[in-house]
Structure formats: C-alpha cells, structure tokens
Amino acid sequence: MYPSFLFALLTLLLNESLAEVSHSKERIDCGASKEFVTLHSYLKKDADDQLQDPDALELAKKAVQGCSGAAHRFIRASKTLGIAGVNRKNRMVLALDLSLRDEATAEAFVAVFRAASASDVLDLDLDASLQLAKSLSVEFKGDPTRALKDFDRMLKWCSDSARSGLIRRDCGMFAVEIARTGEGWKDPVAKAWIDLFEYLTSSSGPGLTTGEARELARQLAPHGPGALKNFTAAYEYALDNKGLAFSRDQSIELAKTLVSLSHPEALKSGETGTPQGTKKVRSGQ
Helix, strand or coil: CHHHHHHHHHHHHHHHHHHHHHHHCCCCCCCHHHHHHHHHHHHHHCCCCCCCCCHHHHHHHHHHHHCCCHHHHHHHHHHHHHHHCCCHHHHHHHHHHHHCCCHHHHHHHHHHHHHHHCCCCCCCCHHHHHHHHHHCCCCCCCCHHHHHHHHHHHHHHHCCHHHHCCCHHHHHHHHHHHHHCCCCECCCCHHHHHHHHHHHHCCCCCCCCHHHHHHHHHHHHHHCCCHHHHHHHHHHHHHCCCCCCCCHHHHHHHHHHHHHCCCHHHCCCCCCCCCCCCCCCECCC
C-alpha cells in the first residue's frame, strides 16, 4: 500500500513540477508563415534561383524551420553565392543550411566569403573561398560575430605585405587561422596578436625578424588574448640580470613554456592530474 501511495504522490508532484516549468516559459510566435510566403515567392519568381513546385514548396518548408529571418538568410546567401559563380544545386544546399542557423553565423559566412572571393580583396577560387567562410561560421564553435571582427582586423593588418611579409592569398589564410584561435575565448584575439607581433619585432622586445615574429606569435595565439602579458612578464624576468640572466633565445623558450601553462586547458591529464572533459569559456589573462 505504502509503495503504491508513494509512487502516486511522486507522480503527482512530478506532473505539477512539469506543468509549472511549461507555464513559466514564454512562447514566442516567430512568424513561420511570413517567412514561408517570402521565400516561396522568391523561389518561384527569381530568375537565377527559380524553382518549380513541388521543389520550391519543399525547400521553403524546410528553410522556415529556421524561424525569424530564415527567408532573408536563405535569399542573401543564395544571391551572394550565385554572383560568385556557385552552381544552383550547391548554393541551395548552403543557403538552406544558413537559413536554419542564427543571424550572426549567416552574417559571418557571407562577409568572409565576399572578402575571400572578391577580386580586389583576396581573389581566391570558389573552393578556397567557401572553406574560409565555413571555417569562421558554420564550423566555428565560438561567437561568429567576434570571429568576423578578428578576421577583419587581421585582414587589414596583413594586407600590408611590407609589414606582414605575406602575399594576398596567404594573408587571407593567416587571418582566418588567427581568428579561429579565438574559439572558446571570451575576448577578441586580433588586437592581442598584433600587439604581440609588434613587441616581438621591437628593440624593447626580442627584436625578431618579421618572419620569426609572425611564426612565434602564431604559435602563441591559441593561448589567448593574455599571451602578450604572460610572454613579456616571463621573457623580461628571464633576461634580467636580477632575474635569471638568460640569453635572448633561452628567455624566449622559457616564456613560450610559461605562456602555454597560463590557462587550465594547457595542463594535460597525466602531467598534473587535472581532469579533462570540462569546457569553459576562457577570458584573457
């Protein structure tokens, strides 16, 4: 008797709890009908993307599952890809994917793709342009808006070949590489990377060549916005006669090691006993 009564009581309490949770969530109408009409009308009438029913019907029904802004994201992506020469089948697939994602991801994809494919910016081929765009949007695990800002800043920096030592194509690849190191960090990484590069090439720092500084800063970039602060503190102490009185190269090596140990993810299991598997948003040092 008692077990049955207890089970019934627990069931009642659970149902009441679930009811409270469902009532506490505000339900929002995201306008799927409006999105459907907008996209279906476009797919039937646009000269480049025109589709016949039932293809237009089925595609519109799938896309509007992205809810608010889905039609705009689809149309904008498709038109951008079409202008660049991506065939209709491929751009339909990509546009559908972006319609189901958030606005920031779609914006990052379009902006990076335009920069990569534009003849007056990076002038990359379609495959390379698509890969760069995906790497900072649909494949990026962090904040795509911040990634796009980091990409833009790095692109402006390395487009000056005299300063960066990079040709235009390599500049684009490099800008994406550095922007991707911001994945998981709370703060932007581009300015921190540029400041680190400037320090590494300066007379007050190690005084490295452009190529040496770019490579070392690239190695340190995954360690986040605090890499410059951590590197300079370690390097200057190691170099100082009142510190370790190391040579320049010895000081650089020690600073590299300490930078790599400046965030918890660098402490590998087996070396410190730190458990793995926890993912945290990291902030600059």
